[in-house]
Amino acid sequence: MPAIELNCEVKSFRMLTPTVFEITFEGDKPVEFEAGQFVSVVIPGAGPKGRDLRRAYSIASGPEVRPIELCVKLVEGGPGTNYLYKLRPGDKFRGFFPYGDFTYEPKPGRHACFIATGTGIAPFRSMVFSRALAENPPASTVALLGVRDEAELLYLDEFTGRPGVTWAPCVSRPTTDAWKGFRGRVTDWLRAQGQEFPWLETEYYLCGGSAMIDEVKRILAEKGVQKESIHQEVYYKDPTQVAAPKAPAPTA
Numbered sequence: 001m002p003a004i005e006l007n008c009e010v011k012s013f014r015m016l017t018p019t020v021f022e023i024t025f026e027g028d029k030p031v032e033f034e035a036g037q038f039v040s041v042v043i044p045g046a047g048p049k050g051r052d053l054r055r056a057y058s059i060a061s062g063p064e065v066r067p068i069e070l071c072v073k074l075v076e077g078g079p080g081t082n083y084l085y086k087l088r089p090g091d092k093f094r095g096f097f098p099y100g101d102f103t104y105e106p107k108p109g110r111h112a113c114f115i116a117t118g119t120g121i122a123p124f125r126s127m128v129f130s131r132a133l134a135e136n137p138p139a140s141t142v143a144l145l146g147v148r149d150e151a152e153l154l155y156l157d158e159f160t161g162r163p164g165v166t167w168a169p170c171v172s173r174p175t176t177d178a179w180k181g182f183r184g185r186v187t188d189w190l191r192a193q194g195q196e197f198p199w200l201e202t203e204y205y206l207c208g209g210s211a212m213i214d215e216v217k218r219i220l221a222e223k224g225v226q227k228e229s230i231h232q233e234v235y236y237k238d239p240t241q242v243a244a245p246k247a248p249a250p251t252a
């Protein structure tokens, strides 16, 4: 479906974690999308010289679900997230969608491994709840979500115990001993898997910051995983990976 512009009405707003909020909305025209696609939200007047900005947000709900759901990490000083954070039921915003080709591709007999950090779980939630996946399920599904502390875990109740999905939340710095799940990053979880893990029989879907995605790709390359089996959606370039400005060349 080609992307169309919609006027969207906010239906609900709630905090999912201390820093991530959910916003649900309905467009003024019917729209279809595939699980994993995103909406490009117009941020009015936030750009240079008062021009509009655009920010991409993966749709976190299944393609058959209305209203549509987004889950957004509030970024300090970020124009996109602070605009959405102030919206309340009845407010309107403009969005273009659907965009993106980070979608679930059924491959008979292959396993699926979804690897996300933070709100990178959004497209996987849409996929896991989609008819496309239910009708053509992977041989098995493992879903990893990496967060810093347990309060930032998203959709824990929905994924835990879901038939056919092994849910592996990874908490790198748990705040209490009550956390009984995996301690470490998603990359530590992957490294802890041995020969029994179906490395070469799996399709990998990676979503989140660039540092995690690059490190996971290095691990998968060491295991002999082909590039064609790796699908990715980079939400942002990690600050540690942004090149420092070049020093001016010395003058003679």
Ligand SMILES: Cc1cc2nc3c(=O)[nH]c(=O)nc-3n(C[C@H](O)[C@H](O)[C@H](O)COP(=O)(O)OP(=O)(O)OC[C@H]3O[C@@H](n4cnc5c(N)ncnc54)[C@H](O)[C@@H]3O)c2cc1C
Binding pocket: 038, 055, 056, 057, 058, 059, 070, 071, 072, 073, 074, 075, 077, 078, 079, 080, 081, 082, 100, 118, 119, 120, 122, 233, 234, 235, 236, 237, 238, 239
């Ligand atoms: C295809 C696509 C889909 C996306 N889907 C989502 C989504 O579903 N939910 C979501 O929260 N974001 C998502 N993003 C990121 C989003 O587009 C914005 O970049 C983000 O919301 C920050 O926008 P901003 O204008 O508030 O801040 P900016 O000033 O644009 O960003 C400031 C800094 O915030 C950091 N940052 C950006 N996004 C995140 C994040 N998600 N978690 C932690 N730090 C971040 C980066 O270091 C960035 O440089 C997606 C990005 C892409 C490319």
